[in-house]
Amino acid sequence: MTILSTLGDSTAHSRLSTAYSPCPNDTFVFHAWAHGLVGGADLPEVTFADIDVTNGRAERGELDVLKISYAALPWVLREYALLPCGGALGRGCGPLVLTGPDAAPDPAALAGKTVAVPSERSTAYLLFRLWAAEAVPGGLGAITVLPFHEIMPAVRDGRVDAGLVIHEARFTYQQYGLRCLADMGEAWxxxxxxxxPLGAIIARRSLGAERLGRLAATIRASVEYAWAHPDASREYVLAHAQEMDPAVADQHIGLYVNEFTADLGAGGYAAVHALLDRAAAAGLLPAVPPEQLAFPA
Known part of the structure; x- marks a missing residue:
């Protein structure tokens, strides 16, 4: 089921139509911006949506600002600019491939099997395909797309053979009686x-360089506000965290909100280029000219 809800006055003159996930890292990062606690740029009119939904809406050019998968960038960069802050990159936070307790522990056993994924345009799926090209020589079977919160129940109930999970699932999969077959982050x-590079923040190029610059500065200020006032966003975070345990929400934030969220920096941009270049070389994505990733001056 798609998660959709809205925040903000849609009639406000200066609001930017914005979509990001209800996951704790996004609500933590954008709380201050969404609630007018930092100045400098237009306020957002927020829609909460799963990553597969935001990827599609970006490809259709429907909103001003979106959180999408880095893997979706090749299809949107003509209309949208990659912002240098607000996104999700990190170490030790990669997607996991999960199986039931009775499944063979050898990745090669996935040959011909059905795997549930959160999106075929997600970074998780891209990392999975790069990994599977070497680890599953017999080739994967059917791929089925499910909202990320439905994947673990589907594996547990035997509706799929394996599942590719993201977000807080790395902290909770054992509660479903599942085991980790492979960690895509470790492989990467x-x-x-x-x-x-997991989640990117993009904004319409038609906003213009000056407005995009103010927007990036405001999002960076929202990140810094969140770090300086970690309790300020708690109600907002937990209200959208799908009944997540507060301790798990804190772990989620600690893992996905880091120095790359405040500024991609040289290391972040290198990671994005590496992901897109490797995927293009493998025939999984269209090639992206390096200049399209540069933030408008």
Whole structure:
């Protein structure tokens, strides 16, 4: 089921139509911006949506600002600019491939099996396909797309053979009686030495360089406000966290909100280029000219 709700006065003159997930890292990061606690740019009119929904809405050019998968960038960069802050990159936070307790522990056993994924345009799926090309020589079977919160129940109930999970699932999968077959983050970091680029923040290029600059500064200020006032966003975070345990929400924030959230920096941009270049070389994505990733001056 798609998660959709809205925040804000849609009639406000200066609001930017914005979509991000209800996950704790996003609500923590954007709380101050969404509630007018930092100045400098237009306020957002927020829609909460699963990543598969935001990827699609970005491809259709429907909103001003969105949180999308880095894997979706090749299809949106003509209309949208990648912002240098607000997104999700990191180490030790990669997607996991989960199976039932009776499944073979060998990744090669996934050959011909049905795997549930959160989106075929997600970074998680891209990392999974890069990994599977080497780890599953017999080739995968059917791929089915499910909202991320439905994947673990589907694996547990035997409706799919394996599931690719993201977000807080890495902290809770054992509660479903599942086991981790492989960690996509470990595989990526071993191959590249770089952080994992997961979620990107994009905004319409038609806003213009000056307005985009103010927007980036405001989002960076929202991140810094969240760090300086960690309790201020708690009610907002837990209200959208799908009945998540507060301790798990804190773990989620600690893992996905880090120095790359405040500023991609050289390491972040290197990771994004590496992901897109490797995927293009494998025929999984269209090639992206490097200049399209640069933030408008």
């Amino acid at each position: 970091e071993a191959a590249t030495g770089l952080p994992i």
